[in-house]
Amino acid sequence: MSPRTENQYEQIRENRKHQIMHVALELFAEKGYSTTSINAIASRAGISKGLMYNYFSSKEALLREIVHSGMAELMDVFDPNKDNFLTDEEFVFFINESFRIVQDRKYFWKLYFALLAQPAVLNVFDNRLRDTVLPLIRIMTDYFRRKGFTDPESEALLFGALMDGVALNYLYDPEHFPVEKIKKVIIERFG
Amino acid sequence: MSPRTENQYEQIRENRKHQIMHVALELFAEKGYSTTSINAIASRAGISKGLMYNYFSSKEALLREIVHSGMAELMDVFDPNKDNFLTDEEFVFFINESFRIVQDRKYFWKLYFALLAQPAVLNVFDNRLRDTVLPLIRIMTDYFRRKGFTDPESEALLFGALMDGVALNYLYDPEHFPVEKIKKVIIERFG
Amino acid sequence: MSPRTENQYEQIRENRKHQIMHVALELFAEKGYSTTSINAIASRAGISKGLMYNYFSSKEALLREIVHSGMAELMDVFDPNKDNFLTDEEFVFFINESFRIVQDRKYFWKLYFALLAQPAVLNVFDNRLRDTVLPLIRIMTDYFRRKGFTDPESEALLFGALMDGVALNYLYDPEHFPVEKIKKVIIERFG
Amino acid sequence: MSPRTENQYEQIRENRKHQIMHVALELFAEKGYSTTSINAIASRAGISKGLMYNYFSSKEALLREIVHSGMAELMDVFDPNKDNFLTDEEFVFFINESFRIVQDRKYFWKLYFALLAQPAVLNVFDNRLRDTVLPLIRIMTDYFRRKGFTDPESEALLFGALMDGVALNYLYDPEHFPVEKIKKVIIERFG
DNA sequence: CATGAATGAGTCTTCATTCAT
DNA sequence: TATGAATGAAGACTCATTCAT
Numbered sequence: 001m002s003p004r005t006e007n008q009y010e011q012i013r014e015n016r017k018h019q020i021m022h023v024a025l026e027l028f029a030e031k032g033y034s035t036t037s038i039n040a041i042a043s044r045a046g047i048s049k050g051l052m053y054n055y056f057s058s059k060e061a062l063l064r065e066i067v068h069s070g071m072a073e074l075m076d077v078f079d080p081n082k083d084n085f086l087t088d089e090e091f092v093f094f095i096n097e098s099f100r101i102v103q104d105r106k107y108f109w110k111l112y113f114a115l116l117a118q119p120a121v122l123n124v125f126d127n128r129l130r131d132t133v134l135p136l137i138r139i140m141t142d143y144f145r146r147k148g149f150t151d152p153e154s155e156a157l158l159f160g161a162l163m164d165g166v167a168l169n170y171l172y173d174p175e176h177f178p179v180e181k182i183k184k185v186i187i188e189r190f191g
Numbered sequence: 192m193s194p195r196t197e198n199q200y201e202q203i204r205e206n207r208k209h210q211i212m213h214v215a216l217e218l219f220a221e222k223g224y225s226t227t228s229i230n231a232i233a234s235r236a237g238i239s240k241g242l243m244y245n246y247f248s249s250k251e252a253l254l255r256e257i258v259h260s261g262m263a264e265l266m267d268v269f270d271p272n273k274d275n276f277l278t279d280e281e282f283v284f285f286i287n288e289s290f291r292i293v294q295d296r297k298y299f300w301k302l303y304f305a306l307l308a309q310p311a312v313l314n315v316f317d318n319r320l321r322d323t324v325l326p327l328i329r330i331m332t333d334y335f336r337r338k339g340f341t342d343p344e345s346e347a348l349l350f351g352a353l354m355d356g357v358a359l360n361y362l363y364d365p366e367h368f369p370v371e372k373i374k375k376v377i378i379e380r381f382g
Numbered sequence: 383m384s385p386r387t388e389n390q391y392e393q394i395r396e397n398r399k400h401q402i403m404h405v406a407l408e409l410f411a412e413k414g415y416s417t418t419s420i421n422a423i424a425s426r427a428g429i430s431k432g433l434m435y436n437y438f439s440s441k442e443a444l445l446r447e448i449v450h451s452g453m454a455e456l457m458d459v460f461d462p463n464k465d466n467f468l469t470d471e472e473f474v475f476f477i478n479e480s481f482r483i484v485q486d487r488k489y490f491w492k493l494y495f496a497l498l499a500q501p502a503v504l505n506v507f508d509n510r511l512r513d514t515v516l517p518l519i520r521i522m523t524d525y526f527r528r529k530g531f532t533d534p535e536s537e538a539l540l541f542g543a544l545m546d547g548v549a550l551n552y553l554y555d556p557e558h559f560p561v562e563k564i565k566k567v568i569i570e571r572f573g
Numbered sequence: 574m575s576p577r578t579e580n581q582y583e584q585i586r587e588n589r590k591h592q593i594m595h596v597a598l599e600l601f602a603e604k605g606y607s608t609t610s611i612n613a614i615a616s617r618a619g620i621s622k623g624l625m626y627n628y629f630s631s632k633e634a635l636l637r638e639i640v641h642s643g644m645a646e647l648m649d650v651f652d653p654n655k656d657n658f659l660t661d662e663e664f665v666f667f668i669n670e671s672f673r674i675v676q677d678r679k680y681f682w683k684l685y686f687a688l689l690a691q692p693a694v695l696n697v698f699d700n701r702l703r704d705t706v707l708p709l710i711r712i713m714t715d716y717f718r719r720k721g722f723t724d725p726e727s728e729a730l731l732f733g734a735l736m737d738g739v740a741l742n743y744l745y746d747p748e749h750f751p752v753e754k755i756k757k758v759i760i761e762r763f764g
Numbered sequence: 765c766a767t768g769a770a771t772g773a774g775t776c777t778t779c780a781t782t783c784a785t
Numbered sequence: 786t787a788t789g790a791a792t793g794a795a796g797a798c799t800c801a802t803t804c805a806t
Contacts, residue, residue: 003788004785012790032309034225038776048792053777114308116363117301118223130367154372157360158353158380161373165356169348172307176321181345182352189349189380200765207765229801239767241804250801391786414691416607420780430788432783441780492690498745499687500605512749536754539742540735540762543755547738551730554689558703563727564734571731571762576767577806585769611797621771626798 017055020045025066029110033063033122060122067115067124070108075132077101086143091191099183102167110171133160159190208246211236212257220301224254224313251313258306258315261299266323268292277334282382290374293358301362324351350381399437402427403448411492415445415504442504449497449506452490457514459483468525473573481565484549492553515542541572590628593618598639602683606636606695633695640688640697643681648705650674659716664764672756675740683744706733732763 004012023045027036038059042049056062077097086094102109115124140156149155166186169177214236218227229250233240247253268288277285293300306315331347340346357377360368405427409418420441424431438444459479468476484491497506522538531537548568551559577585596618600609611632615622629635650670659667675682688697713729722728739759742750 003786004790008785009789016790030311032225032311034223035309037774039774049776050778050793051791054790059776110308114305116359117305117308118226119363120221120223151372151376154369154376157368158357158373158376161356161360161368162349162353163356164359165352165354166349168307168355168359169352172310177348177352178345181342182349185342185345185349203765228799240802241768242766244802245765394786412693414607414693416605417691419778431781432789433787435781436786496687496690498741499683499690500608501745502603502605533754533758536751536758539750540739540755540758543738543742543750544731544735545738546741547734547736548731550689550737550741551734554692559730559734560727563724564731567724567727567731576765577769581806582768589769610795612795622797623772623799624770627769632797 013055016047016051020047020052020055020062021066021069024062025070025107025111028063028066029107029114032114033111063122064124066111068128070105070112071125071128071132073105074101078132078136086139088191091143092187095183095187095191098163099179102170103179106171109167113168113171136160162186162190204246207238207242211238211243211246212253212260215253216257216261216298216302219254219257220298220305223305224302254313255315257302259319261296261303262316262319262323264296265292269323269327277330279382282334283378286374286378286382289354290370293361294370297362300358304359304362327351353377353381395437398429398433402429402434402437403444403451406444407448407452407489407493410445410448411489411496414496415493445504446506448493450510452487452494453507453510453514455487456483460514460518468521470573473525474569477565477569477573480545481561484552485561488553491549495550495553518542544568544572586628589620589624593620593625593628594635594639594642597635598643598680598684601636601639602680602687605687606684636695637697639684641701643678643685644698644701644705646678647674651705651709659712661764664716665760668756668760668764671736672752675743676752679744682740686741686744709733735759735763 020041024036024041027040027044030036031040038049038052041062042052052062056065115122137153137156137160140159141153144152144155144159166182170179211232215227215232218231218235222231229240229243232253233243236243243253247256306313328344328347328351331350332344335343335346335350357373361370402423406418406423409422409426420431420434423444424434427434434444438447497504519535519538519542522541523535526534526537526541548564552561593614597609597614600613600617604613611622611625614635615625618625625635629638688695710726710729710733713732714726717725717728717732739755743752
């Protein structure tokens with residue numbers, strides 16, 4: 001009789017929104033942003049095309065929200081308020097964490113690399129990307145400096161590139177990429 | 192005003208084809224495959240849309256030919272008929288070569304990563320990719336085995352991943368990626 | 383906390399209805415009927431989309447009711463029960479009244495002309511329009527006949543057209559249209 | 574075998590463009606701009622939807638080109654290079670011309686009034702409208718001044734409004750509007 | 765060999781309307 | 786009575802591909 005409460009509506013919206021973002025992330029990661037149609041998203045989410053636009057003003061807005069929410073989660077994980085100091089133990093922990101994050105959120109990372117590899121299409125990352133990565137690079141630089149390397153910054157950048165490459169190989173050819181072994185080798189080599 | 196010889200026609204066709212592929216590679220790399228229209232390709236190549244279809248049966252066929260020709264060139268460079276043996280000197284040479292190749296053919300590699308990151312869209316690489324990479328991995332495995340590593344295969348895979356990551360960073364953020372320094376560090380660390 | 387009486391409910395409904403019609407008239411006049419969305423109306427009226435349909439069965443029904451109510455008001459003003467006789471004094475009064483009506487209800491007249499200029503879309507006026515205008519034309523015809531014109535009916539039609547044109551110019555380019563002066567000239571010329 | 578000549582293509586384009594504009598003008602005038610779908614235009618023109626966009630970049634661009642081309646024609650007719658002087662004879666000629674123009678291009682004028690009555694939607698006329706009308710008003714002002722009127726400018730504006738109103742009545746209710754008689758009355762009254 | 769007009773399926777998006785609550 | 790989530794049909798626009806010339 002009476003309309004739903006504010007709270008009920010809030011709940012419905014929250015759920016739907018997550019559902020749409022979830023489904024869209026999967027499709028964007030699998031088939032690419034421009035190859036994924038709103039139709040496909042709506043149909044996999046089991047809703048009508050029109051409803052999508054009740055939650056996101058456009059396909060691009062949907063993508064942006066997915067990316068930003070993913071990035072936000074990420075920043076939470078790589079807690080930036082930890083002191084700039086990385087012990088050997090923490091370094092190992094950091095590597096483990098990184099692997100876990102990629103493994104836990106494969107879809108997000110696939111989308112990440114797909115978008116990265118096509119910057120002219122949609123600059124979705126703004127400065128957020130560098131803002132996230134830079135502190136990490138700095139911490140790693142410090143770490144390698146303390147380890148006595150002559151060019152710790154390049155060392156850090158190399159390490160970053162290595163992690164990118166590992167993620168790439170893991171995501172796109174997991175069958176031929178023995179993650180655990182690789183992790184071990186990394187720790188031996190860089191830890 | 193005598194009619195052109197068979198050969199001259201052949202020559203014209205060949206040139207046109209290369210021209211189209213060249214232009215298309217640039218556009219695909221910059222803007223992505225699905226975002227690049229036949230119109231854009233034809234217009235940048237200075238020919239008519241219709242003519243495109245005289246040389247390539249479809250947009251996808253064009254892409255495939257670009258990729259395959261690029262892969263073929265690649266295999267030529269990493270000459271597979273060299274013995275499976277990699278001296279320290281040759282290792283350094285190999286790294287230098289790898290860097291040169293990426294730097295020389297940026298467009299191809301951008302397209303490569305973009306396609307890699309979206310396998311569901313177009314499986315352009317068939318088995319060609321593994322066929323190219325596997326021998327390299329084997330050679331590297333041998334190399335690392337001789338160096339005395341306990342898990343030389345993972346070491347080789349890691350090295351491959353590293354090179355991927357380095358290429359990625361170089362291609363998509365060249366300004367913040369000091370290639371030469373990185374190269375040096377790689378040689379020190381892995382050579 | 384006693385329940386509202388029938389009458390109070392009736393009152394509320396009436397108010398809501400007026401409010402919706404008022405807001406819709408403004409929007410239709412400003413942006414056009416088909417360009418105005420139900421959403422826009424509801425939101426400017428501060429109610430929900432659904433409630434709109436509680437008062438009007440459709441967008442078109444809303445438009446019709448707006449137009450008809452406007453026309454009804456109009457007929458009240460140009461009281462048809464006055465005798466068919468128009469003295470010189472009454473003629474001046476009639477002109478003044480006409481100007482006042484247009485100035486007082488700009489939105490309605492804008493909508494009126496917009497709808498008039500697009501009869502194929504929505505024939506909202508049915509016969510009502512002619513029913514309203516015809517008596518006026520007759521009265522004017524009589525007036526001009528008494529003034530001794532040879533073709534009083536055409537004279538009356540011309541006068542009607544003139545008033546239309548004046549309204550049009552006033553409504554859509556008020557800055558460049560000196561209404562008061564124009565009114566004076568009309569009275570001089572036709573009075 | 575060989576492609577069409579430049580000229581042939583030019584010819585084809587010219588024809589198609591006119592055809593589309595012609596059909597679109599009719600529909601816009603009859604049903605209104607926003608109520609007329611590209612589908613309707615294409616289908617009445619006997620072409621595919623897509624082809625429309627080969628000639629006009631958007632629906633709005635199509636409208637603009639129709640309006641501008643109509644305005645251009647108009648300016649040709651009301652030749653602006655005539656001296657600013659209007660004899661009695663010329664005045665009569667001017668009125669006749671005006672009637673002829675409206676009668677000859679009913680669709681254009683219907684569209685004109687429909688757009689005028691909905692300025693917020695699309696400001697298609699820019700300044701073109703005033704640029705066209707202002708010189709006419711000036712000429713009329715001079716004319717009425719020479720005739721000895723005390724407020725010749727208002728007289729001219731009134732005359733303009735009258736012509737608008739006449740056009741309106743003629744276009745939207747031709748059956749009840751005896752143009753020829755009206756014309757006669759205008760000449761008598763204002764000539 | 766070469767052109768570009770033409771097609772039509774498919775894309776994103778909007779919006780009047782319905783309905784469970 | 787009142788809400789706004791949900792639908793679905795329709796709209797503007799794009800683009801790979803075909804084909805007469």
